Amino acid sequence: MKNILFVASECVPFIKTGGLADVAGALPKALDKSRYDVRVVLPDYTCIPEKYRGQFQYVDSFQMELGGLGRVYVGVMTCRVEGITYYFIDNEHYFGGDKPYGDLLWDIEKFCFFSKAALSILPTVGFRPDVIHCHDWQAGLVPVFLHEMFRDNPFYRGIRTVVTIHNLRFQGVWDIPAMKRFTGLPDRAFTPDRLEFHRDANMLKGGLVYADRITTVSGTYAWEIQQPSYGEGLDGLLRAKSGTLSGILNGIDYDIYDPVTDRKLYANYDKNGVRQGKAANKAALQRELALPEDPEVMMVGMITRLTDQKGLDLVERVMDWLLTSRIQLVIIGTGDKKYEDLFRRYEWERKEKVSANIYFNDDRAHKLYAAADAMLMPSLFEPCGLTQLISLRYGTVPIVRETGGLKDTVEPYNEYVQTGTGFSFANYNAEEMLDTIFYAERVFYDTRSCWDEMVRRGMEQDFSWRSSAQAYQSLYDQLG
Structure with missing residues (x-):
């Protein structure tokens, strides 16, 4: 049995603003349960509907060092839906409010916290992943923290990482002094071959540099982002890492989207x-x-x-x-x-x-x-x-x-x-x-x-998660 941890800023059915939530919600369910124990870690947004929040159970809480911000509270909640275990990082200071995203600087600070907390809770919940699958810039610092701040802890040794790019336009870029304050990462992490990006710090770039494998959500997009016209300033890095970059097409949940059974339609049909x-x-x-x-x-x-x-x-x-x-x-x-x-x-x-x-x-x-x-x-x-x-x-x-x-x-x-x-x-x-x-x-x-x-x-086309899930399973297996 291989342990897989998804780290994502949104996930159906709890919170959704775009396609990332669909992937984080559907792909874990599509993976072979006899071969993979897949769990998902998310922020505990107060705007998650009460019908889900009411199912959350308290696991534990502790204080975590976060750079120049000092010691910050990390609460851990959990629930199980459709056979998948979800963990929620609780901190109302960061995840309060009526929507998951807002001001970019505030989002950068809270997802620096989220990325480190996602790693920090693992011994507490008793789950050691073989592979951590990080989604977009909001989870981009997970591989960075793993290699720079957790590498001497035996619990984390040997964990591999995958970063999936859902949309390269959004990267989590801010000035280096602020990013150092939000993370406590050492100076060596902010060099041009790591997080530094046009004299600023780039969270997604950091994830891409430190990750074992990079995926994106279609084969053509994987090729396009290696070209200057689509590369959003990271095409050179992506060309350099092309040997670890692949495109795996997203699927859709055929239980939710089925004209034969969809209760939201006026009339069903095949x-x-x-x-x-x-x-x-x-x-x-x-x-x-x-x-x-x-x-x-x-x-x-x-x-x-x-x-x-x-x-x-x-x-x-x-x-x-x-x-x-x-x-x-x-x-x-x-x-x-x-x-x-x-x-x-x-x-x-x-x-x-x-x-x-x-x-x-x-x-x-x-x-x-x-x-x-x-x-x-x-x-x-x-x-x-x-x-x-x-x-x-x-x-x-x-x-x-x-x-x-x-x-x-x-x-x-x-x-x-x-x-x-x-x-x-x-x-x-x-x-x-x-x-x-x-x-x-x-x-x-x-x-x-x-x-x-x-x-x-x-x-008659098949764009369910079945074939995409098989491609991800092959990727996880290649990582050992």
Whole structure:
């Protein structure tokens, strides 16, 4: 039996702001329980819903040295959900409030605390991992602390580390004096070949330098981040460590996302009844959103953060042209105020064509996956992307830019040999995106049987965690 510890800043079902939470929640459940004892350590945020917090049990508490901050309180809570043991690092000073993240400097201080505490609690809870799997910059200092401050303790000797990059844009960068104060790490850790980054300190870089293996969430993204255009200043380091870098595609939880059993839908369906099922869901959603009830119109969805990374600048440029065609556009998400206001304005001006849901509502997102005919994802970069995987599961055809996980998971439609599961465009260009959307509309309206076969092919794809879990198991086994 191999012991694996996940260290993550968020995890379904307790707390979620993005895809990281889905991975930290689903992957441990997908690993072979007869071969791996997988446990997860998280911050004990006070904003975790009471229905979960009420299940937490107190384990222990102690004082921990944290650099120039002195001795700080570390509480340990635990609970077990669906066969997985979770540990929660309790410190209301750091993890109080109504949301998990906030001011960057404060986040950096609290995740310095979290990373050291995640290691410090292990003797207390009686769990010695063979591999610690660290997720994103919030857990980036775990390998650094392990090698610099715990290496002389026999309990920790021989523990291996994996760092997974979910989004390289976010790295946890601040000035070196502050980082020394928050961590107590020695001067040798802040050299250019370790944490130093343009005269500042970089938490994710530290994790990448000290980790035994690095993974990211798709094969194409693993290649892209070794190029200057996607490398966010770390492409040189990632090229140097390319021998220990691999891309393992994320999966989705097929129990949560299943149109046959999803209780959030107006009507359930499988691949044999997908056309009738989607028509029923579309009609009900049109009523709910006060859109004209038109069973024949092509409904295009966007479930996304409203930021430049997600290609919203391209959408902004062509909205007027796009709305000359026969579509209904339904947006769900929050983000930059300029995009929130943009879609609100278009909804006000074009109520018959645009529904702007400027909040995130999981129930409505599920309904849109089932009701929409196509899902637009024109991302500037996309490490993996889960929206297109869920869309394929629900018979919704993705329209994507060929980047990262979007390129790896959506096969472009070929009308001559009738293959493909979606539509894609290569260049980050608004007109190219618009041409691709118009092409998708032509197939939808003019050759509906071809569209329906494409839907069926998409629904037959397997993007569950099964194959991804096997890849991670192989990685853990390679580490000894």
